[in-house]
Amino acid sequence: MRWTQTLIPTMKETPEGAEIPSHVLMLRAGLVGQLMAGAYTYLPLGLRSLRKAEAIVRQEMNAAGAVELLMPALTPLSLWEQTGRVEAFGDVLIQFSVRRQNRKVPMALGPTHEEVITDLVSRHVSSYRQMPITLYQIQTKFRNEERPRFGVLRTSEFLMKDAYSFDTSVESLGRSYEKMYAAYCKIFERCGLVYMPVEAESGPIGGDASHEFMIPADNGEDVIVCCAQCSYAANLEKAEIGARGGRASDEPLQALAQVATPEASTIEQVTRFLKCQPQQMIKTLIYVADGKPIAVLVRGDHEANENKIRRAAGASKVALAPPEIIQQVTGAPVGFAGPVKLRQPIPIYADEDVRIIRNGVTGANQADTHLTGVNLERDYQVQTFADLRNAAAGDPCPRCSGRLVQRHAIEAGHVFKLGTKYSEALSARFLDAQERLNPIIMGCYGIGINRILASLIETNYDNAGILWPVALAPYEVCLVPVNVADAESARVAQEMHDALIAAGVDVLLDDRDVRAGVKFKDADLIGFPLRVVIGERGLKQGKLEIKWRWEEKAEMLDLAGATERIAQLIAAERSSGERFRARRSG
């Protein structure tokens, strides 16, 4: 391709509104253009990279035995009603009606395709002999995000690879899951990403039923927790906490005292007002668990974890109680709840760390009032102690003696053992060898293709621009004739361009009649892995210059045989990614 024949709108300045590196660079390098919040055009260069990521995903899916199909993005709303997901998705589901003659047809744009694929499979799969099978598609998904942000990291329309496995037993599902897990590792590896599979909240199957593939990045929206010593890693919602080693301080017990704390309803306000540490505070949260209010106690500097609370309470659904319920249960407005003398007797659950708070501070169940010198057993009782909070940096690892650390990360993929949720709701059943009818056991596996690009850029750039691995670069080689007005340079460049294409190399010829500096800056900004410079001076000596984007030094190459040499270099790097990875450790 010649530069002058395509559209590459690079920008010198950072467009207003772009903040994180991947967004800034994708706009500046002319990869994408924004149409509206959460919707981006993939320009010629961006599309090439997107297609490369897509191709890698497709190859590995096929290699893992998954079979590609393509489902419509347009779906009948009734399908989502059958599984209760119209409500579950809420406003995220883009739904509308179209008029057809004298009737209205309610539809939704697919945010994911469990319903559609399960419906399909229920029609065509009815015997255990037809399984296991894993089907996948690569298709645009629609989600009306409450708040699209971070450029292409969170958009209302995005390209997703979604795969679904169908098995006859939990053991067989485990094998299907393992295959996808392994394929994901290969995919992220081939894309040149540093990734981390972490344990995620799992559904009905339990155990190791769900993993997220995370790309550690400062601007990631997710928080993952991992052990500094062993390989334990989980997302924040899931992360377990090892045995708490803390001991209560041995300061003398204080008397229970009531203090006025006008207008101080948050932990921060109270600690400032009473000049105490958040670690001394007993945060009391009123939740509604399956319709019944419960009190949950966590240390002031800790965050409650709803999933853990739900499990501890043995409930199927928990949510923070609305203000009316809080008023009713505690007798005080929000912000002054405490475990001592609640107005209504409700079960009290406490996080392990609350056990050792001596002379704590907590709400007095009375407006603008807190209690100090609060001690367990003497002043209040706890029904159940459990791990009820999010893991924090420095917490003990649940698997070894190490400590946990927190990191931000971008979720690029997710594998999940679904079980029979959708097959039961949509009657996808099969007959086993004993002629018994069973629901099909499913798994689902997603990869955000756009996120592969965004997270790659987010973690691979320098002051000059993007650093692409050969595997995903829009073009592998950028040919730069320094002076296109020079007939010899132009001729050599054109010949080399044609020869490289014939050799199967993705090459872009920068045939613009602009100064060399402009071309170099643009080549660095876009980040083509290999730059080949054809200059008059070099040509006189029968040489040209090659330079890897992520390496410091350029190298002179004999013009004779240069094409073959470049094709070799690219082919080697394409399959191994060695030089790109070496840059990271170097």
Added chain:
RNA sequence: CGGGGCGUAGCUCAGCCUGGCUUAGAGCGCUUGGUUCGGGACCAAGAGGUCGGAGGUUCGAAUCCUCUCGCCCCGACCA
């Protein structure tokens, strides 16, 4: 949904507080001519705007007021 910020040329912005010396500006980009030519050149001449939109205040509004739309950030939410 709560809090904050921003909308002026294709892009980045100044002007707004204190309304009129603006016939709306600068830099970059674009067009034309010339000089340059291996790290975002220089000179000259141009093209390009209903100052996001609507209403209001005023002799007069980019500037003040009201409403509205859009975009960005933080939080809440997130299969």
